[in-house]
Structures are given as C-alpha cells and as structure tokens.
Amino acid sequence: MAATTADLVRARPRTAPARLWALPPVAVLALVFLYPLALVVRESLTPGAYARVLGSHAFQDALGTTVWLAAGATVGCLVLGFVLALILAFVPFPGSRAVARFIDVFLSFPSFLVTLALLFVYGTVGIANGLWTGATGDGDGPFDFLTTPWGVLLAEITYFTPFVVRPLLAAFSQVDTAQLEAASSLGAKPARVVRQVIWPEALPALAAGGSLVLVMSLNEFGIVLFTGAKGVTTLPTLVYGKAILESDYPAACVVAVVNIALSTGLYALYRGVSRRAGAHR
C-alpha cells in the first residue's frame, strides 16, 4: 500500500504527550468494557461449567439454530439485496431516490418492529389468516410459521437486507455507465452485462455486506425475543434465559464466551474483507 501524503505528514516523531493523551479514553474503555468482559471469562471458568453447558442439549440446539439462521439470513439478504440494488441503480424509476432514502431510515429503527409487524401480517389472527378464513370459511388459516425458525428467518432477512443494499449502491455508483452502454450496444444481453460487467464490481461490497449480516444475525436478540417462540432458542436468547430467568450465571457466561468468540472471529474476517474491498478501488 502506498503511503499517502496524509500518512507522511502524520508520521512525525511520536512524543510522550501523544501517548499520554491516548490514556484517558483507553482507561475508560478498560473500566466499562474490558474489565466486565474479563469477569465474564472468569465466571465462565467456574469448575465444571464448560462441561455442563457444552454437553447440554439446550446449548447444542441453540448453537445449531443460531448458525443455520445466521447462514440462511446471510444468503437471503445477499440474493434479495443484490436484486433490489441492481434495479435501484440500473433500472431507475421515478421515486427510486426516495426509496434509497427510505432504506437509510429503515436502518435507524429497532429490529423488533419487523417482528411486531409480522405478527399482524402472518400471526394467528393476522391479515393473511383473516383473509383465508374469510374466503374459505375454515376455522383457522394456514399461516402458522411465525413461532418457528422460519418466522425468525423472514424477519431477519427483512431487517438486515438494507445492510447489503447500502454498500452495493455505493459500489454501483462507481460503475461507468459508458461501459454498460458499450456492452449492450455490442449486443450483450442484460444477463451477460450483469455477469461480466456489474458482478465483478459488486463482489467486494457483497462480501463486506454479507459478513456484516452474518455477524449481526448471529447476535440478534430482539427479533427472536419478540417472536415469542418458545421453540426457537439462539445463543443470545440462551444467555438471557440462563442469566435472568434461571439466575445461572456461570452457564450464561459460558454461552456468552462461545457467542463472543464466534462473532469476534467473524467480525475480524469482515474487517479484513472490507479493508481489502476498500483497497481494491
């Protein structure tokens, strides 16, 4: 990587005061974040806690559910986000800018709103089932997936897709439209233009957005809690259940340590990927 002028300018001799100035914020962080984290690790080391938790069915189920939900949500968001961003960027319509703004606003709302809305749409007495019973006269409707992992998956895909759309739109704004025009005037079909011109440009943004969604869906709590699904337990809800409902702190700390290890590992990967994506441009 070539040093920019800014780097050269900043590469002045490090004086002791510069390090001293870094001390107060680091001390605050250590007190409010690193010290609590260390205590969680210490608590998880209570004799027998790891063997007890890691061997339990509740933990193994939660781990399996968490991983497949996160993987499913990531794939879903990538596919959906790519299609939406493609149309927004390259087949613009009146109001497509407003839609892009709306997606930004969507990001500033809490995740549990999506689940709350889905309860009205697909819940046992919601719109979809109401329409069905109204039309067929049956006692209850066919939509009964909200309290299953599929309901959580649908909510997570809805909530996290904007996190893929945003970097994709940024990447697509760098695509030279003249290139697209040239390709299609030479007779390339849209599918081929997408594959050969747009896809390579989208890859870094897809990788970065996808790994961010993976980390966030591993750690999602509000959506799972709001579904009220007793059958769906993920690692974060297991931490909550063990600590608050059962007051079993050593077990909660063990689950938390596993969850932290999983998500910091993936987040480090995300940082690496997005840094490379940034350098690629």
Next chain:
Amino acid sequence: MLVHTARGRRTAWAVFALLFTPLFALPLLVVLAASFATNWSGALPSGPTAAHYATAVRGEPLQALATSLVTAATASLLALVVGAWAALAADALGRRGRRVLDALFVLPVAVPSVAVGLAVLVAYSQPPFLLNGTRWIVILAHTVLVTAFAHQSVGAALRRLDPAYEQAAASLGARPLHVLRRVKLPLLLPSLNAAAGLCFALSMGELSATMMLYPPDWLPLPVLVFTATDRGSLFTGSALAVVLMAATLLVLLALSRLRTRAAHR
C-alpha cells in the same frame, strides 16, 4: 440503462415492487395502521381509535419515553466525548498505535449486545462498583454499545481531513490545543453531529442489553413495547412503537437541520 425495452423495464419494476412492498414498506405501514385500530382480522384493521395514543402519552409510557430520551442523550454525549477523544488520540499516534486503538474501540461492535449486558451486570453487581439497580447501569451499557460507532465515524472524518489546515495553523505558531479547539473541532463538527444522530437512534432502539439490566424505576420505551406485546396487547405495543419511532425521527431531523444550517454559514 441496463434494460432497453419498455417491457423489460416494466418487468424489472414489477419485480422490485413485488419484493420491496411486502418486505419493507408493509411492516412500517402495518404498525402505523395497527396503532389506530382495535381489531385486525381481515385485509384492513377495524375499530378506529386514538385510545392507544391516549394511554401512550401519559403515566408509565410517558415516563418510559422520557427515560429513553434521557438515556439516549446521555449515552450519546458520553460516547461522543470518549469516542472522539480516542479517535483524535489515535490520529496523533503512529500507524501501529492507531491500529491498536482502533481495534480496541471497535471491539464492542463485534461483541453481542446481550453479552455486553451480561458483562456489565456481572461487573457492576459486585464491589468495588455497585451500580446494579440504578439507572446508571443502563446508561453505562448503552454508552459502551454506541461508543464504537462514534469512534468509527469521527475516525473516518479525521482521515478525510486535509492536514494542510492543521499545518498552516501550527506553522503560524498555534499550540496543539489551540489547533484542536479552533481548527480541528470546527471542521469535525458535521461528522460529530452525524455520529450523535447514529448513537442516539441506536440507543433509542436498544433492547438486548437493556433487558438484562433495567431496574424497575428506569424502564426504557423498547422494554415497554416488549412487555405490552408479550402479554398480547399488540395494538398498544404498536402505538408505543410509533411513539418511539416518531421521537427518534424528530431528534434525527433536528440534528440534520442543525447540520445544514451550520454548513450554510
């Protein structure tokens, strides 16, 4: 541009509408519509009422809104001070020092919020720091969760800053603290403002760590939305959620107005 026939374009738009409307537009509209209804078991809600809002703006819900606003404002302010300070300090360090400091301050994003809640609960329920049961434990956890975002956006703005201003000021004999106060901070003001908005919105909607920590007398609005939904009062929950969204958007709007006004000056 990509699709040249009118028919192809219409197909693309139809696909977009088909995916976008039910997934993104519908949820917000549904919550909004439900907050004015008493019953919803068909295509449209029925029993129009404003009663949910009447209960949402008094007593416990109003208290919860105030709690959320105070928590979010305090946490954002603390996060801005710590995050911006760390970003500025990192900027003055060498390349390696900056890396270490950035990694340290970004760590809370990677740690699940529930785990942050648990960690704060464990650490501040035992001596020497007893904060459990007070409002400060909630504010502390929110600060931890949003500081990373403040640090990241101020750090990104610092890297885009033209070093010429700082050099010019320094070459004219301005002391570092003076440069910071009169040159750097004013230039960073727009990104500090944006960071404040981000932190505020995140803290307003925070549920995971809050659920682990909240004492009975410091109940933020998202917790109330959850308890209402959990006991089956979906319509009341919707009204509370709309109040939460509206309050968040109003503050974000005010912050962005402030930003554009400062830019015009």
